[in-house]
Amino acid sequence: MLTRFLLRRILTSAVQMFALTLAVFFLVRLLPADPVSRLVGMNASPEAYAQAQRSLGLDQPVFTQLLNYLGLGSKSGLLQGDLGVSWLTNTPVVQEIGMSLPITLELLTYSFLVTLIVAVPIGVMSAANPGKLVDKAVFIYGLFGGSQPEFWWGLLFVLIFFSTLGVAPAPLGMIDPLMLPPPRVTGFYTLDALIAGDFAAFADILHHLMLPVLTMVFVLSGPVIKMVRQSMIQAHASDFVLYGTAIGLRRGTLTNYALRAAIAPTLTLVGILYGVMLGGAVLVENVFALGGIGQYAVRSVLAFDYPSIQGIVLVITAISLLIYLALDILYALIDPRVVYS
Structure with a gap:
């Protein structure tokens, strides 16, 4: 019974983690803020803005971004233990x-x-x-x-x-x-x-x-x-x-x-x-x-x-x-x- 009890708790925790992963991914993208402008400045040229957007991967559709983040559309991602690279410091x-x-x-x-x-x-x-x-x-x-x-x-x-x-x-x-x-x-x-x-x-x-x-x-x-x-x-x-x-x-x-x-x-x-x-x-x-x-x-x-x-x-x-x-x-x-x- 103890093993079944622990397995049930672990399964519940895994479902909660997956649901939270999806929620956080979409909610941060609903924030009324533009991270690209934050990085390149408000007076950047359209070309510089587009280049920064491509480098951050924000030019892709949101579901493509999600697949890449999870590691389903690329060789690195959450499933591989990779949380990404900081946009601010360029450090993992x-x-x-x-x-x-x-x-x-x-x-x-x-x-x-x-x-x-x-x-x-x-x-x-x-x-x-x-x-x-x-x-x-x-x-x-x-x-x-x-x-x-x-x-x-x-x-x-x-x-x-x-x-x-x-x-x-x-x-x-x-x-x-x-x-x-x-x-x-x-x-x-x-x-x-x-x-x-x-x-x-x-x-x-x-x-x-x-x-x-x-x-x-x-x-x-x-x-x-x-x-x-x-x-x-x-x-x-x-x-x-x-x-x-x-x-x-x-x-x-x-x-x-x-x-x-x-x-x-x-x-x-x-x-x-x-x-x-x-x-x-x-x-x-x-x-x-x-x-x-x-x-x-x-x-x-x-x-x-x-x-x-x-x-x-x-x-x-x-x-x-x-x-x-x-x-x-x-x-x-x-x-x-x-x-x-």
């Missing part, structure tokens, strides 16, 4: 995404790990003492942390921890500009530093990630704590916990059982937030000059760079679908009844 889109995406993934992965480490225990304690001081403090923190956008907290933390206290580095990227970055192997700076055995660079990268991760954790932990708290309260009121209380099970045992029942909604929220923040972390990336996928996406949109826009959307969607597939697997392990749903 795969290469550009490969340079920027790991930075965002590294930031988000550390941020969500720290968020879960902090938010789950706090949410459990809040649910165990509803209406008490801890619960009220958590409620106030949730409202306070989510009341301003993340870039504002990033600027505020730079002011406090860098400018005033001097305990954090300047927001100048992933590593000190005077240090050589580790040789690129995975694209993840911390992993590459460990692989190279450069522990000085590893410590410096973690130091530079301190404020970006703190900013993300401060914003993300509020909704996660609320979800854990609400789910734990519902689990404590369920029949199996009441029965365990009646037969005299220890409170710690009951809390573990309740947490197992309450963790699924929290994982759903974390998965959704991770997918959203893949493209939504651009403001934090700008504040700390990280150069992640969000900044690359904004640049591509402003330049009407169709291949880059399409590649970014497809890659982010693929990662989001993989996250949701992983969540489905975790659900099946936590609650086998999901397999039969």
Whole structure:
């Protein structure tokens, strides 16, 4: 049953990816913008305009463009793993995404790990003492942390921890500009530093990630704590916990059982937030000059760079679908009844 469950999820994800590929391809071409004029200028001659249009492949019928993009009408295309060449930099889109995406993934992965480490225990304690001081403090923190956008907290933390206290580095990227970055192997700076055995660079990268991760954790932990708290309260009121209380099970045992029942909604929220923040972390990336996928996406949109826009959307969607597939697997392990749903 588990194999059939996974195959059904994979097939659904494949259909969603294909539908999104078609939607993005046609929607970007419906934008009220002319990428050819953006490249050659508004005062270009008709001959220069026509030559640029041919070089971009926009002189062909739209369905011919689609077949070429998919790789059905040419030797290279999406089916061959080719996302095209950026019209702005004349660099393969795969290469550009490969340079920027790991930075965002590294930031988000550390941020969500720290968020879960902090938010789950706090949410459990809040649910165990509803209406008490801890619960009220958590409620106030949730409202306070989510009341301003993340870039504002990033600027505020730079002011406090860098400018005033001097305990954090300047927001100048992933590593000190005077240090050589580790040789690129995975694209993840911390992993590459460990692989190279450069522990000085590893410590410096973690130091530079301190404020970006703190900013993300401060914003993300509020909704996660609320979800854990609400789910734990519902689990404590369920029949199996009441029965365990009646037969005299220890409170710690009951809390573990309740947490197992309450963790699924929290994982759903974390998965959704991770997918959203893949493209939504651009403001934090700008504040700390990280150069992640969000900044690359904004640049591509402003330049009407169709291949880059399409590649970014497809890659982010693929990662989001993989996250949701992983969540489905975790659900099946936590609650086998999901397999039969």
